[in-house]
Amino acid sequence: MNTASAAAAGVRPRLEVLSPAAIRRIHEATLEVIEKVGVRFPSEQALDIWAAHGATVDRATSIVKVPAHVIEAALRTAPPAYTLAARNPAQDLPLDGHHVGVGTDGCGIEVLDPWTLEVRRSTLADVADIARVGDALDQVDFHWVAVSAQDTDPATRTHEELLAVWRNSTKHVQTETVVTAPDARTAIEMAAVVAGGRGALRQRPVLSMMQCTISPLAHDGGPIEASLVAAEAGVPVGFMTMASCAFSGPATIAGSLIVGNAEVISAMALMQLAFPGSPVYYAAAQTAMDLRTGAYTGGGPEDFLFGAATNELADFYNVPLSMGAFATGDKRSGWQAGLENGLSAFMASVSGADMLLGVGLLHGSRIWSFEQMILDAEIASIVEAMLRGIPFDDEALALEAIAEVGPGGEYLTLPHTRKAMKGLWKATYLDRRTYGQWHDDPDKYHRDALERARSLIKNHRPEPLDPAVDRELVGLIERHRQAAMAS
């Protein structure tokens, strides 16, 4: 969604939950944690880079302790803005602080089958169907691999998923399942083929990567090495913390912000030390553990505050932010899903997120629902309308219309109304019928959402890949499979 041209003379809604002093305090505390407590990087390659830049490296524990000035200097080389390129350039997503791109969620393991309505394990066909529906929806700006293609060979799964998305959508693709350096090399070769060469990929990255940290205060070796491969190729890479209050982070929001921040900025700094100027981004999906079950909640007031606070931290570091939203714990498309996804999407957007993850998953990002995907897109359209703010031009002030109607009367039949009403938001799936109509058909909007998805799965025809490109991608996957078998 483009929120730039909004509110001509009005103010774009903006929410802040941290004062400049609070942000500074979190930053300083984070630097202290990285310097005194350390962060684990279980990768010889990463440890070598840290050691070469003056960090204290413990090879036995893989924990690095980095002086504050090293982190701060490294972060300064991160580019503040860049564009996530799409196969179709009209669908490029500029990460410039004036756009909020909504992605699909990931990476689920089950699908509420759109035809049988049974929950079953996810397949490659689901990855393709989800990409196709996402390609058709205006509110979806880019793709994650939404579910795991569990019917494919694990050695090439991530690449087959990537190919399935490119075959079914012209929008940007961001992966969260490229977690080793060899996998990353093949994924980037594939992206270079789609973009038209290595140089073209650097100019127009049609692929970006996201890696999860391991809270508290650790990274995984494979994903860090995969990130270095991406950074070298100029493919944007982000690091997502999910440090959760009372579980993988302290029980307080501020404390968990510090833990998560230490993970994210240490990884971004590593990329900058290795490849200064490489595009990186901040990513977060923090929450509070459910105190009774230990579950990841993906909703609740702490989530929404994390969403806003993390935006301010990413702004402080002057890098784009990808924020976990729409992560409802609801098991169906019910009131809880609407509440959690509405508030999380709004809080993250109104505080300036560049990327919002993501539509379509239920049960804490485990079960894909096409119905939920369509309903989440409606939530995104409400948020988009709010972010446009209140226009204030002459037509918006409507002084002539007010004089024309005068006291009493109505505005229904005014020509001004017919013209200006185009700016009002229109509901597609909110139930605004009479009580009687609802009583006769209570599930109409759930059914409509599902039917819309079914229709797009069947009928939407995305712009296909050039057959020569397609063949080349298939060849690269096959080569990767053989290399994996040989090793």
Place this chain on the structure above:
Amino acid sequence: MSEELFAQMRQAVIDGDPAAAAALAEQALASGVPPLDAIDNGFVPGLTYVGEQFGAGELFLPDMMLAARAMQKAVAVLEPEMQRQATERHVLGRVVLGTVKGDIHEIGKNLVGMMLATSGFEVHDLGVDVAPERFVEAAREHSADVVGVSALLTTTMAGQRTVIEQLEAAGLRPKCRVIVGGAPASSTWATEIGADGYSEDAIGAVALVRQLVGA
């Protein structure tokens, strides 16, 4: 005299105070209280109370974990004396736990381990990034009734199947049961790979293991 000591032990567990629990265990040894009495009449009632309050929604998971940790500290102090006296705590079963190869997530697995240990199971935690052969070795070495295999990533969950296959190949199945857990696992996945059970959370895992060993 013992009664007062037992009351303090119970309270130390309820307070989740490992240092106090360990000190009280030392005190029991010094004054000749049999270790098993200290456990059964002192520490276990504290854990039972916390469990009841947890069930009633009055106490929370961190309360349970801290109580469990206090209990573990106390048992660790008492164990050498129990061995010397050749007395043994009755265990409900032996469980081997670990996170699959290539995966270094451990909080969920640790939670399950602690809940099982305090519920009366003997738990052998192999840690993270555990090769399938290590699971087999440990299952054989400890005559495990149950092997618990954890995975957090869609990219590593296939390792759960490998562990089951290798336990089969080693001839330890079906006597040794296998349970799987972690965010990407599900009951359909458990069925597909031939696991004996799956639980969505740690509390369910204890109930599952109890059921599998008939305790």
